[in-house]
Each structure stands twice: as C-alpha cells, then as structure tokens.
Amino acid sequence: MDMEARGHREHPEALRLWLRLLTCTQLIEKQVRGQLREQFETTLPRFDLMAQLERNPDGLKMNELSRRMMVTGGNVTGITDQLVTEGLVERVDVEGDRRAYRVRLTTRGRKTFDDMARQHEDWIVQAFGGLSAREIETLHKLLGKVKQHQTDLNQEMENA
Amino acid sequence: MDMEARGHREHPEALRLWLRLLTCTQLIEKQVRGQLREQFETTLPRFDLMAQLERNPDGLKMNELSRRMMVTGGNVTGITDQLVTEGLVERVDVEGDRRAYRVRLTTRGRKTFDDMARQHEDWIVQAFGGLSAREIETLHKLLGKVKQHQTDLNQEMENA
DNA sequence: TATTGTTATACTCTATAACTATA
DNA sequence: TATAGTTATAGAGTATAACAATA
Numbered sequence: 001m002d003m004e005a006r007g008h009r010e011h012p013e014a015l016r017l018w019l020r021l022l023t024c025t026q027l028i029e030k031q032v033r034g035q036l037r038e039q040f041e042t043t044l045p046r047f048d049l050m051a052q053l054e055r056n057p058d059g060l061k062m063n064e065l066s067r068r069m070m071v072t073g074g075n076v077t078g079i080t081d082q083l084v085t086e087g088l089v090e091r092v093d094v095e096g097d098r099r100a101y102r103v104r105l106t107t108r109g110r111k112t113f114d115d116m117a118r119q120h121e122d123w124i125v126q127a128f129g130g131l132s133a134r135e136i137e138t139l140h141k142l143l144g145k146v147k148q149h150q151t152d153l154n155q156e157m158e159n160a
Numbered sequence: 161m162d163m164e165a166r167g168h169r170e171h172p173e174a175l176r177l178w179l180r181l182l183t184c185t186q187l188i189e190k191q192v193r194g195q196l197r198e199q200f201e202t203t204l205p206r207f208d209l210m211a212q213l214e215r216n217p218d219g220l221k222m223n224e225l226s227r228r229m230m231v232t233g234g235n236v237t238g239i240t241d242q243l244v245t246e247g248l249v250e251r252v253d254v255e256g257d258r259r260a261y262r263v264r265l266t267t268r269g270r271k272t273f274d275d276m277a278r279q280h281e282d283w284i285v286q287a288f289g290g291l292s293a294r295e296i297e298t299l300h301k302l303l304g305k306v307k308q309h310q311t312d313l314n315q316e317m318e319n320a
Numbered sequence: 321t322a323t324t325g326t327t328a329t330a331c332t333c334t335a336t337a338a339c340t341a342t343a
Numbered sequence: 344t345a346t347a348g349t350t351a352t353a354g355a356g357t358a359t360a361a362c363a364a365t366a
Binding site (some may be wrong): 028 | 174180182186187190191227236258280288293296297299309310314
Binding site for chain 2 (some may be wrong): 355356357358359360364365366
C-alpha cells in the first residue's frame with residue numbers, strides 16, 4: 001500500500017550526494033575567489049584561462065580555450081582582452097589560417113601565474129587537509145566516474 | 161639536490177582532485193540550470209530558496225535563508241521579492257520581533273516546488289547513474305569530511 | 321548600540337545572436 | 344557554405360555599503 005508515495009523519493013542518496021557536492025565546491029570556490037581577489041586582484045575565470053595556457057606553452061586557439069573552460073566564445077574574447085591589456089597573455093598569428101591565432105602567456109604572464117599557482121596550491125592542499133592521501137585518491141577516482149558518465153550523457157544528447 | 165624544485169609540486173593530487181571536483185559540479189550544475197530554465201522558467205537560486213523552505217514548513221527568517229544559501233542578505237531579498245510576486249512564497253510576521261518575519265511556501269508554491277523537485281531528482285539520479293549505491297555512499301561520506309574540515313577552517317578564521 | 325532587513329550600486333560572468341573576415 | 348573570432352546585449356548572480364526600523 002501507499003505505492004504512490006514511492007516514486008519520487010526512491011533515490012534520495014543521489015540527491016543528498018549532489019547537495020553535498022555542491023556545498024563543498026561552493027565553500028572551496030568561494031574561498032579561492034576571495035583569495036585570488038585579495039592577494040592578486042584577479043578572478044577565477046582569469047586564473048583558469050592562464051592555467052590552461054600554462055599547460056600549453058605553444059598557446060591555444062580561442063575555440064580550444066572556449067571548450068576547455070566550458071564557456072562560450074564571446075566570454076573568452078573578453079577575458080583575453082583584459083589579460084592582453086595587462087600584458088599577461090598575447091595573441092600570436094597562426095600560419096596558414098588568417099582567421100585564427102593562438103593565445104599564449106607572455107614571460108611576465110608566466111611569472112605572474114607561477115606566483116599565483118603556488119599560493120593556489122597551498123589553499124587547495126589546505127582545503128583537503130582533512131583527508132588522507134588514500135581518501136584523496138578514492139575521491140578522485142570516483143569523481144572520474146561521474147565525469148565520464150556525464151560526458152557520455154552529453155554526447156548522447158548531441159547525437160540525438 | 162634540486163631541493164627548490166620541490167615545494168610547490170608536492171601535493172599535485174589535491175590539485176587534481178580540486179579541478180575534477182570543480183568540473184563535475186559545473187557539468188551537473190550547468191545541466192540543472194538549463195533544465196530548470198527550459199522546463200520551469202526558473203533559476204537555481206530560486207529553486208534553492210524554495211528547497212530550503214520545503215524543508216522548513218514554518219518558514220525561515222531572511223538571515224537564516226542567507227546563511228543556508230551562502231549568499232548575502234540583499235540577494236535573498238531580491239529572490240524573495242520575485243517569488244512573492246509570483247505567489248510562490250509569502251512573508252509572515254514574527255510575533256515578538258517586528259523587524260523580522262518568516263518566509264514560507266504558499267500552497268501553490270509547495271505544489272509548484274513538488275513538481276520541480278520530482279524532475280530535479282530524476283536529473284540528479286541520472287547524473288550519478290554511473291555509480292553504484294555503494295560508490296555513492298562512499299563519495300557522500302568522503303565529501304562529508306571535506307565539508308567538515310572546511311567548516312572548521314572557516315571557524316578558525318572567524319575566531320582569529 | 322546591535323540587529324533585521326532593504327535599497328542602491330557596481331561588477332563579473334554568462335549565453336545568445338548578429339556580425340566580419342577568412343577558408 | 345562553414346569556420347574563427349568579435350561585438351552587442353541582456354540577464355543572472357554576487358558583494359558592498361548606506362539606510363530605516365526595531366530591539
């Protein structure tokens with residue numbers, strides 16, 4: 001009896017997990033944003049863009065940045081413009097395609113990013129200071145499954 | 161030798177974990193936001209506010225909502241105003257303190273929220289569909305540690 | 321004086337769509 | 344026609360600070 005009362009409370013565990021995931025991310029993100037602003041007068045998207053470039057010394061095209069940062073193109077243009085103005089990144093022509101170019105860190109940009117990255121890593125290490133190395137690895141692995149599943153779902157949607 | 165090269169790459173695991181945590185949250189969040197907009201013409205903060213009220217049938221004061229939603233007071237006023245206009249929540253006087261009141265769901269608001277919550281739960285169940293019940297529990301538990309540690313850190317900062 | 325909540329403001333980030341230039 | 348990137352715009356979301364009313 002009371003079969004109807006089931007249905008929509010059948011998987012509360014997933015919901016609880018989501019709320020907790022969201023809370024954890026927001027707590028850490030809020031702190032990182034605040035520290036980036038206070039200590040370096042920058043923002044998370046700007047830091048993120050520079051981090052992408054740091055991993056790709058030859059630079060990245062706008063659409064590559066757009067995809068990796070998971071935002072649309074117009075936004076990348078705006079953030080890039082700011083960083084160019086401050087001399088932290090530069091636009092370099094791509095030979096063979098005059099529509100495109102690569103964005104890459106300037107020498108000064110790389111130095112600035114290294115400073116930020118060092119601090120950033122400290123904040124993150126501290127944020128996960130309550131976990132053992134083993135637990136961190138487990139979390140990383142499980143979230144890898146979540147990410148993969150999510151990616152699969154997105155591809156299904158695109159193909160449909 | 162090369163002692164200096166250590167230091168800032170000593171805990172890359174925490175960093176990798178953070179990036180993955182952020183990615184997972186953004187992927188799911190982006191989808192939930194989109195669905196809320198498409199199917200219910202609402203936003204995540206509005207849904208969040210209503211969810212807080214659903215868990216507290218007697219309503220919550222503005223500062224309680226502010227704390228639980230982790231945003232400052234002015235924003236809660238704005239979101240509440242919208243929901244009042246649409247007849248989904250109402251402001252109720254608190255007896256004994258004429259400065260304050262409680263915000264609570266209207267009958268219509270509760271019905272509307274139930275519809276949204278049912279859908280929302282489906283999206284979330286799907287988002288974590290790649291995990292077993294056991295894995296979901298493990299994730300939940302580990303993230304609980306992260307949350308607790310983060311809460312402790314914040315309290316230390318406030319006391320300092 | 322402190323607290324509750326509002327108002328005013330400004331800024332970042334974002335998506336969308338129309339646009340230019342090149343392929 | 345399609346692709347790379349920009350521009351323009353509008354809106355969400357946020358923090359900050361000054362403010363009014365009450366405690």
